[in-house]
Amino acid sequence: MKTYIVQRLAIALLTLLGMSIVIFALLRLAPGDIVDILFSTAGYISDSEKQAIMKELGIDRPYVVQYLDWLHQIVTGDLGKSYRYDLPAWEVIRPLVPVTLELAALSMIFAVLMGVPTGVVSAVRQDTALDYALRVFSLAGLSMPAFWLGMVIILGLVSWFAWIPPITYVSPAKDLKLHAIQFLLPALAVGYRSSALIMRITRSSLLEVMREDYIRTAWAKGQTGRIVIWRHALKNALLPVVTVIGIEFAFLIGGLVVTETVFNLPGVARFLVQAILWRDYPVVQNLVMFTAIVVILSNLIVDMLYGVLDPRVRYGG
Amino acid sequence: MSRSRALRLSTMLGFVVVALTLVMPVQGQTPKSGGTLNIMLREDLSQGFAIHESSTISTVFPAAPCFNNLVQFDPAKPIESTDTIVGDLAEKWSWQDNYRNLVFFLRKNVKWHDGQPFTSKDVKFTFDLLREGPDAPAKLRINPRKDWYSNVEAVEAPDAFTVVFRLKRPQPSLLSMLASGYTPIYAAHIPPANYRTSCIGTGPYKVKEWRKGEYLDYVKNPDYFIKGRPYLDALHYVVIVERGTRTAALQAGQLDVAFPGETTKAAAEQLKKAVPQLVITPVGTAVTDNIIMNGKKPPFDSMKVRLAVSYAIDRRGLIQAVHQGAAVLGAAMAPKPYGVWGMSEKDLLTLPGYGKPADMKDKARKLLAEAGITAQHPLKVEMVTRAIPLYVDMASFVINELKQVGIEASLKQIETAQWHAVATRGEYQIGANLTGLGVDDPDANLYENYACGSPRNYSFYCDEHVMKMIDQQSQELDPKRRLGIVVAIQKKLEADAARPMLDHRIDYFTVWPHVKNLVPHHNIYNFARMQDVWSDK
Numbered sequence: 129m130k131t132y133i134v135q136r137l138a139i140a141l142l143t144l145l146g147m148s149i150v151i152f153a154l155l156r157l158a159p160g161d162i163v164d165i166l167f168s169t170a171g172y173i174s175d176s177e178k179q180a181i182m183k184e185l186g187i188d189r190p191y192v193v194q195y196l197d198w199l200h201q202i203v204t205g206d207l208g209k210s211y212r213y214d215l216p217a218w219e220v221i222r223p224l225v226p227v228t229l230e231l232a233a234l235s236m237i238f239a240v241l242m243g244v245p246t247g248v249v250s251a252v253r254q255d256t257a258l259d260y261a262l263r264v265f266s267l268a269g270l271s272m273p274a275f276w277l278g279m280v281i282i283l284g285l286v287s288w289f290a291w292i293p294p295i296t297y298v299s300p301a302k303d304l305k306l307h308a309i310q311f312l313l314p315a316l317a318v319g320y321r322s323s324a325l326i327m328r329i330t331r332s333s334l335l336e337v338m339r340e341d342y343i344r345t346a347w348a349k350g351q352t353g354r355i356v357i358w359r360h361a362l363k364n365a366l367l368p369v370v371t372v373i374g375i376e377f378a379f380l381i382g383g384l385v386v387t388e389t390v391f392n393l394p395g396v397a398r399f400l401v402q403a404i405l406w407r408d409y410p411v412v413q414n415l416v417m418f419t420a421i422v423v424i425l426s427n428l429i430v431d432m433l434y435g436v437l438d439p440r441v442r443y444g445g
Numbered sequence: 446m447s448r449s450r451a452l453r454l455s456t457m458l459g460f461v462v463v464a465l466t467l468v469m470p471v472q473g474q475t476p477k478s479g480g481t482l483n484i485m486l487r488e489d490l491s492q493g494f495a496i497h498e499s500s501t502i503s504t505v506f507p508a509a510p511c512f513n514n515l516v517q518f519d520p521a522k523p524i525e526s527t528d529t530i531v532g533d534l535a536e537k538w539s540w541q542d543n544y545r546n547l548v549f550f551l552r553k554n555v556k557w558h559d560g561q562p563f564t565s566k567d568v569k570f571t572f573d574l575l576r577e578g579p580d581a582p583a584k585l586r587i588n589p590r591k592d593w594y595s596n597v598e599a600v601e602a603p604d605a606f607t608v609v610f611r612l613k614r615p616q617p618s619l620l621s622m623l624a625s626g627y628t629p630i631y632a633a634h635i636p637p638a639n640y641r642t643s644c645i646g647t648g649p650y651k652v653k654e655w656r657k658g659e660y661l662d663y664v665k666n667p668d669y670f671i672k673g674r675p676y677l678d679a680l681h682y683v684v685i686v687e688r689g690t691r692t693a694a695l696q697a698g699q700l701d702v703a704f705p706g707e708t709t710k711a712a713a714e715q716l717k718k719a720v721p722q723l724v725i726t727p728v729g730t731a732v733t734d735n736i737i738m739n740g741k742k743p744p745f746d747s748m749k750v751r752l753a754v755s756y757a758i759d760r761r762g763l764i765q766a767v768h769q770g771a772a773v774l775g776a777a778m779a780p781k782p783y784g785v786w787g788m789s790e791k792d793l794l795t796l797p798g799y800g801k802p803a804d805m806k807d808k809a810r811k812l813l814a815e816a817g818i819t820a821q822h823p824l825k826v827e828m829v830t831r832a833i834p835l836y837v838d839m840a841s842f843v844i845n846e847l848k849q850v851g852i853e854a855s856l857k858q859i860e861t862a863q864w865h866a867v868a869t870r871g872e873y874q875i876g877a878n879l880t881g882l883g884v885d886d887p888d889a890n891l892y893e894n895y896a897c898g899s900p901r902n903y904s905f906y907c908d909e910h911v912m913k914m915i916d917q918q919s920q921e922l923d924p925k926r927r928l929g930i931v932v933a934i935q936k937k938l939e940a941d942a943a944r945p946m947l948d949h950r951i952d953y954f955t956v957w958p959h960v961k962n963l964v965p966h967h968n969i970y971n972f973a974r975m976q977d978v979w980s981d982k
Contacts, residue, residue, distance in 0.1 A: 160862025168861055169491040170589035171500045172900035173869045181586055213493075213657050214642050220657050279689055286693040287719070295694045296660055296683055389687045392694075394659040402489065402658055402686070407862060 140424045147420045162211040162407045208410035217410040228395035232380040238319030247330025269324025275386030278317040314391040322376045333365040374430030378423035480980035481679040485704040494644035500589045509973035511646035512629030544615030551606040555670045565602035570633035572600040615920045618888035625884040626971040649675035649976040676979035703955040705969035710771035713953030729783030729967030734947040737876045737903040749816040751942035756809035757850040759802040772948035776935040783967040784885040796939040809850040830877040832858035840877035868903040906943035
């Protein structure tokens with residue numbers, strides 16, 4: 129097990145190194161840089177002045193030097209300075225991380241709480257009216273993009289109740305109730321889509337397991353439906369569901385852009401878009417690396433969970 | 446008087462009363478102190494509080510409450526002219542030596558937010574910095590309005606509370622430029638770069654916290670030099686990048702004030718329907734839609750082709766189709782009542798593209814034919830525009846208009862990061878552009894956008910005669926004579942298709958009724974100080 133984790137971490141490090149090259153290169157391939165943007169807010173451009181600012185920011189140096197400098201910064205824990213805000217990048221990024229992690233986690237909790245039970249009910253009541261209704265419900269969730277749903281929620285609330293959730297972030301320490309209200313709706317909007325996916329995977333996986341011999345044996349032994357389904361069938365059906373949950377969580381970290389934007393939550397994803405528009409390399413590079421780390425870690429956790437859920441799974445050395 | 450005429454008169458009177466109620470400061474109500482105003486921002490502060498390094502409303506609007514100018518446009522009057530200029534850090538001023546010297550007498554009880562006293566040194570520091578004079582104490586990273594001060598020979602501070610601007614020649618416009626929201630006074634003891642991250646001003650509000658990308662909080666400056674001001678305890682600017690959410694937040698009452706230039710006619714109608722008590726004031730924005738054509742490259746180095754483009758575009762059609770009526774016709778300067786230097790409607794009708802669309806298009810075809818462009822040999826060009834809807838909608842309309850006269854234009858959207866670089870370097874053929882004017886003044890506009898060699902003269906238009914006329918109006922002391930020259934310049938610019946103007950945009954500035962004394966000006970850049978604003982909540 130330990131060897132496996134060490135191996136995975138080593139692969140993760142290599143993946144991150146590869147990611148860093150891709151991120152760095154893609155950012156430089158995008159047209160324009162921070163200095164163009166700065167001049168854009170002034171309405172003109174002067175090539176000589178541009179050169180001076182590029183020198184000041186260090187982006188006139190060869191790309192290799194800039195890349196190695198960034199790697200050095202990561203290793204030493206210094207993430208560089210935001211070009212736009214003239215502040216340490218970490219200082220800019222730090223307040224954003226908990227917001228996105230909380231929203232993603234809440235969304236996943238909603239997704240699991242909605243997706244797994246409805247998937248089970250749908251499988252157990254296969255081809256009944258309830259099954260059809262739940263499948264339509266899940267299909268709707270998959271069809272509606274979270275941003276559209278978010279916008280509809282905002283417009284519905286303001287039209288019917290002349291109210292929307294707070295537009296300025298409320299910390300839980302300041303007002304827990306308001307904080308919960310602020311996160312509830314975006315988490316529901318995002319969670320609905322993920323729950324639809326989880327529901328469908330749970331349903332199909334459970335239906336497959338329900339046809340297994342050992343389930344038939346359990347029924348033959350006179351076990352109650354609850355025991356058969358929840359203890360014997362669901363536990364074995366959860367493996368693909370956990371995979372999906374892991375992938376969805378990883379997807380959410382980077383995929384909350386529009387939800388954070390619509391609900392005006394100051395998270396990583398919304399800020400990342402602004403940082404890209406401003407070509408704020410230090411902020412973008414480090415935020416994308418952060419997302420990559422979360423994706424890799426969530427995949428690792430999912431792999432670890434396989435062993436817990438299915439004792440047959442062994443981690444080779 | 447006939448009944449219908451009486452009805453018409455009473456309706457007109459009604460409109461006037463409503464308009465006056467909306468734009469005039471609240472009379473008869475005693476201002477209340479206290480409260481917080483929640484104000485909309487559509488993006489984070491572009492360059493922090495460094496107004497002198499920026500030319501965007503996203504900087505000047507939220508940064509203005511931190512600062513003061515020497516003089517300002519009367520916050521209570523929507524129209525801006527030399528007649529509406531009032532003192533700010535300068536108690537009074539005087540033109541001397543036949544408009545060659547402008548002397549300011551400064552207030553004596555003013556302190557910077559860090560407690561340092563404000564003196565004439567700060568004024569000299571600011572303008573030496575801006576004009577990049579030989580004795581400039583520092584250099585701005587970007588200096589977009591250096592040209593505004595090209596006629597200033599020296600700025601002198603003979604004593605702590607007197608400042609003298611010595612001019613190379615008379616220039617009455619200088620005062621207007623000093624009153625612009627883009628001309629705050631910086632502290633001499635603060636490095637200019639610091640304003641990108643923090644703000645030490647003399648203004649009515651002190652920065653409390655700027656959470657990047659999220660909000661900006663100000664608190665009342667207790668040591669403000671005007672006793673009893675500001676009325677409000679705090680200002681809370683909220684960054685909301687999604688337009689739908691911004692509108693919803695305003696509608697739900699989480700915001701008290703909209704962002705200037707933000708509310709379209711359609712949005713205003715929707716808001717008014719949902720919340721009838723909202724106060725919506727149509728005002729000029731000082732932002733124009735215009736066409737830039739690269740006069741250095743074929744085919745637009747040909748005056749006939751440029752003129753054909755100008756003739757081909759139906760301005761009224763654009764105003765209706767793209768702005769749903771929320772724009773007005775005008776040449777280089779904003780028309781009345783939004784500005785004081787614009788051309789009359791009668792004069793406008795004589796310009797290329799302002800007549801009947803069918804006639805105008807015929808003229809365009811004729812000009813193109815003279816330039817060798819016919820239906821059999823159409824002109825194929827690439828039209829560039831900034832990749833944001835505000836620009837793209839206008840560009841799409843223009844492309845359709847050009848197609849009707851035999852110019853086949855394909856649209857190329859340029860990212861914001863590249864837009865001004867492309868325009869300044871002339872890496873384009875034809876473009877759909879928006880121009881914002883920091884102040885409704887011929888000097889600020891004409892030198893910036895039409896003078897030979899100006900970096901913002903994207904069309905590279907350069908005419909010796911026009912330059913002479915621009916210089917001539919600049920030093921003309923008689924306002925009537927000056928207006929005559931300015932009108933003649935505008936006619937000439939349109940006749941040369943230097944940068945054909947399509948329209949001047951209108952904003953439907955929206956506030957909740959408890960917001961008092963916030964009078965929107967016909968220029969989005971110059972009414973953001975919030976010194977006299979109070980809340981009746």
